[in-house]
Amino acid sequence: MRIIIVGGVAAGAKAAAKARRTGPDHEIILYQDEAEVSYSACGMPYVIGGIIDNRRKIVIRQPEDFGRDGIQVLTRRLVTHIDPEQRQLTVRNRLDDSEERVSYDRLILATGARPMVPEVEGITLEGVLTLRNFADLARFLSLLQTKRPKRAVIVGSGYIGLELAEALHALGIKTTIVEKSPRILPRFDVEMAWHVVEHLVENGVELMLGEGLAKLHGENGRVTTVETDTGTLLAADLAVIAVGVRPNVELAKTAGIALGETGAIAVNSAMETRMPGIYAAGDCCETVNRLNGKPVWMPLGDIANLQGRVAGENAAGGNARFPGVFGTAIFKSFDMGVAMTGLSEQTARESGFDPVSVEMEGSDRARYYPSRRPFFFKLVADRRSGLVLGAQAVGEGAVDKMIDIVATALLGKLTCADLENADLAYSPPFSPVLSPVIVAAGALNNKMSW
Structure with a gap:
């Protein structure tokens, strides 16, 4: 065959x-x-x-x-x-x-x-790039080496756009993100996404929300300026189109x-x-x-x-099955991990659930242990059934661990009561005595009885 x-x-x-x-x-x-x-x-x-x-x-x-x-x-x-x-x-x-x-x-x-590439004036100018395949990467590296750009504008604030903001910042390139939506990270609840906005600004990235790309201006065939749909002009030696795929x-x-x-x-x-x-x-x-x-x-x-x-x-003749996804995802933004699994509170409500949630600040080590790293954690469950529906974690701590625990809970169709009694590893260098997941599940359990 x-x-x-x-x-x-x-x-x-x-x-x-x-x-x-x-x-x-x-x-x-x-x-x-x-x-x-x-x-x-x-x-x-x-x-x-x-x-x-x-x-x-x-x-x-x-x-x-x-x-x-x-x-x-x-x-x-x-x-x-x-x-x-x-x-x-x-x-x-x-x-x-x-x-x-x-x-x-x-x-x-x-x-x-x-990549989605908008049909706007100037889109074919030198210095206007996408990043999707190996050839794109080669063009990117060549431009960085030969042209030494000082200012970059990233159009779009998806995962690639946000990861590139950190990468360009590391190269000493002043970076602005232009996003047509009034917010970033639409799969996350607003309050969790806002922590990422604050972190980007703290690290010197300029964010322009609610502004889309209108046109690109250039000289001698090379991009020099990005114009937004509100008429704002942004100097740019490099323009990255990252509006999605x-x-x-x-x-x-x-x-x-x-x-x-x-x-x-x-x-x-x-x-x-x-x-x-x-x-x-x-x-x-x-x-x-x-x-x-x-x-x-x-x-x-x-x-x-x-x-x-x-x-x-x-x-090849087998009988395997793919059951679908929970939407587990993670990316890095400077010192911050940004991760989620399952449904956000907003999506859960739109899906017909009666969501109840708790947001808390946690850390990945015991509170007295040196170099503990904080993060914000949100857990979402269904009020009627008690089933865990999803989680979001944003911060410097071990957000991947928190999200992977909840992703496994989704796989097992666990309730908040189940998760509250999870037998998770504890030692001061690795975790608080009660994992933030357990604490959040307990708080949600209490909330459901109100």
Whole structure:
């Protein structure tokens, strides 16, 4: 059986490896449009900021590494058409512009997502960049080295935009974030997101909320000024477009493969599309929120890997299932970790729950232990059932630990009463005697009886 995978960054690379383990005798071919395959896009801001000193370090596997496992990886190959009836692909070789028709028995689409780029005047000027793939990273590093920008404007305040603000600040570049929405981090509740705003400002990042991009001005073909839709002019040697991404679904759509409510490819729990024998995984497909049952699109690297594993196994004849997501995510902003899992209080209410919440300040060590680090923590539960619905944590302390505990509680469908009595590790260098998760669960338990 021939399994063809289109796309080879996170989901595609994982699907290929899993398909090989599941079906040792299958022929597996992976087509990758880019020159690089199997790299960590999540590491790119840290390459730019200098924390990772060589961009090659975020490349996980080379084509020859896959080759040793009997997986043929062909880079600079663009799949331009799918013929589901004939089970054939049209593949263009970008090196010589030749085309060929290739047959498949099972197909996995891992075409990812691409940056949203507004159609405004000046968008093609030199110094206007996006950051999504390895080629973008190379352009970024080249510009930083050759032009030595002093002022940058980041348009958009998603995870990439906020991570880049720290990276550029580390390089001594004065940075302004322009965000069309009146707030940042819409998945978080307002009061938790505000802690991040304050931290950014404390670290010298200028935030302009409620202002969108109108146009980009330049001289001699190079960007010099960013103009917002309120007429504000911002000097910029570098403009980063970070207004979000959209699923790369054109190939699937033209082949008649159904899209879901989110605009990404619709799949079932086996990661199979509505065309038998064609699977999808990663940033190009949607999934389901395990708490409210609604379709959701979450272009995150860990989800892509999990989905790729399921798609690869099933394409090779297995019977794996991907149950959906809780929306667990984390990123770093200067000295602050910013993380969440499950539903925010606002989303829980919109999903039909009767949410009750508690927000508190905690720390990751005993109060008397040196170098304790604080953080803000919010826990959300359903008043009617007592079920834990989600949590948010923002601060210098071990926010990842707090969120991972709650994410596991969501997996186990625990109530606040369950979580209040959780047997968690304690020693002064590692935790307060009662974890902030336990304290918050107890407070919520009391609140529910009011």
